[in-house]
Amino acid sequence: xxxxxxxxxxxxxxxxxxxxxxxxxxxxxxxxxxxxxxxxxxxxxxxxxxxxxxxxxxxxxxxxxxxxxxxxxxxxxxxxxxxxxxxxxxxxxxxxxxxxxxxxxxxxxxxxx
Amino acid sequence: xxxxxxxxxxxxxxxxxxxxxxxxxxxxxxxxxxxxxxxxxxxxxxxxxxxxxxxxxxxxxxxxxxxxxxxxxxxxxxxxxxxxxxxxxxxxxxxxxxxxxxxxxxxxxxxxxxx
Numbered sequence: 001x002x003x004x005x006x007x008x009x010x011x012x013x014x015x016x017x018x019x020x021x022x023x024x025x026x027x028x029x030x031x032x033x034x035x036x037x038x039x040x041x042x043x044x045x046x047x048x049x050x051x052x053x054x055x056x057x058x059x060x061x062x063x064x065x066x067x068x069x070x071x072x073x074x075x076x077x078x079x080x081x082x083x084x085x086x087x088x089x090x091x092x093x094x095x096x097x098x099x100x101x102x103x104x105x106x107x108x109x110x111x112x113x
Numbered sequence: 114x115x116x117x118x119x120x121x122x123x124x125x126x127x128x129x130x131x132x133x134x135x136x137x138x139x140x141x142x143x144x145x146x147x148x149x150x151x152x153x154x155x156x157x158x159x160x161x162x163x164x165x166x167x168x169x170x171x172x173x174x175x176x177x178x179x180x181x182x183x184x185x186x187x188x189x190x191x192x193x194x195x196x197x198x199x200x201x202x203x204x205x206x207x208x209x210x211x212x213x214x215x216x217x218x219x220x221x222x223x224x225x226x227x228x
Contacts, residue, residue, distance in 0.1 A: 004156075033215065042117075042202055042218030043157070056215050090156055094214070101147070102206070102216055104157040 002027070004093050004105035012111045013081050021076045021108045025093030031055075032074040033102060034066060037088040049074055050096065078110075086112045115140045119203045119219035126193055126226050134188040134222045136177075136203035144205040146170075146179050146186040147216070151200045160188075160201070198226045 005024045013019050025032050031050040035043035045058040049068035068074045072093075078085055088109050092102035119136040126132060138146065145164045149157040161170030166181035177188045186203060203219040 031214075035216070040221075042204075042220050043216070045215040045217070048215060058215065092157075092216070098214060100214065101159055101162060102214070103159065104149070106156040 004091055004103055006089075006091050006105040006108050008108060009106065010109045010111075012113065014113050015081055015083060017081050017112075018077065018079050019081060019110060021078075021089050021091075021110075022073065023076070023091030023093075023105060024073045025091075026103055029093035029095055029103075030072055031094045031096055031100075032068055032072065033092045033094070034074070034076045035090040035092065036060075037090055037107070039087070043090055046076070081112045083112050086110060115144070115205060115207055115217040117203050117205055117217055117219035119201075119222055121220070122200075122223035124222060124224045126224065128195055128226055128228055129192045130226075132188070132190045132193045132197070132224065134201055134203075134224070136186045136188065136219060138184050138186065138203075138205050140184075140205055140207050142207045144207040146177070147204045147206065148175070148177055148186070148188050149202045149204060149218075151202065151221070153199075157202065193224075193226045195226050195228055198224060200224070 033048040034046040037043040047066045048056040052068045063079045088107045090107045091105045094100040094102045116139045147162045148160040161172040163170040163179035169178045200221045204216045
């Protein structure tokens with residue numbers, strides 16, 4: 001079975017632009033979470049979605065938004081990009097929203113110039 | 114709020130040496146605890162987990178025991194290999210709102226194993 005997939009793998013944008021990152025969860029998983037990992041640091045929680053509803057949001061500005069589709073795939077959108085948004089964006093899927101294990105994709109590396 | 118503190122690296126070892134990475138946590142509830150590993154240029158892979166006090170997680174020669182009394186989840190391996198070179202993250206999962214299980218990560222510990 002395929003694991004969590006993310007696209008694109010790498011992305012270069014300039015300040016002020018908008019970006020959309022995509023994630024497909026493991027088959028059968030209904031929950032998707034997004035994390036931002038700045039170089040040299042641990043991942044920081046951005047959002048969790050379950051059954052197309054937002055179930056949690058981390059301490060990120062409103063420039064960050066996400067949604068989940070009926071097939072449980074998800075998009076993360078970031079508007080008005082800043083240099084500080086440069087990071088590895090990780091998607092994780094889990095069966096539900098209890099204490100199940102979250103399985104991570106390979107990430108999308110975003111560079112903002 | 115929840116937090117995870119782990120020893121800073123880098124940790125440099127010779128092959129077949131013993132590895133210990135300390136991890137302590139603060140949580141309001143009864144979290145599950147995890148160790149994830151990240152190889153260069155890749156995402157995170159689950160290494161092991163423990164869901165309640167005194168549980169021991171183990172995988173690929175790595176072990177960690179959930180110690181509620183000391184709020185710790187130290188990672189150990191008796192004999193490391195060059196292929197164990199990676200960044201290791203300790204994390205906890207606790208409930209958010211009525212449903213939700215965000216992971217809170219430590220800062221990561223880089224381990225370098227030399228032949």
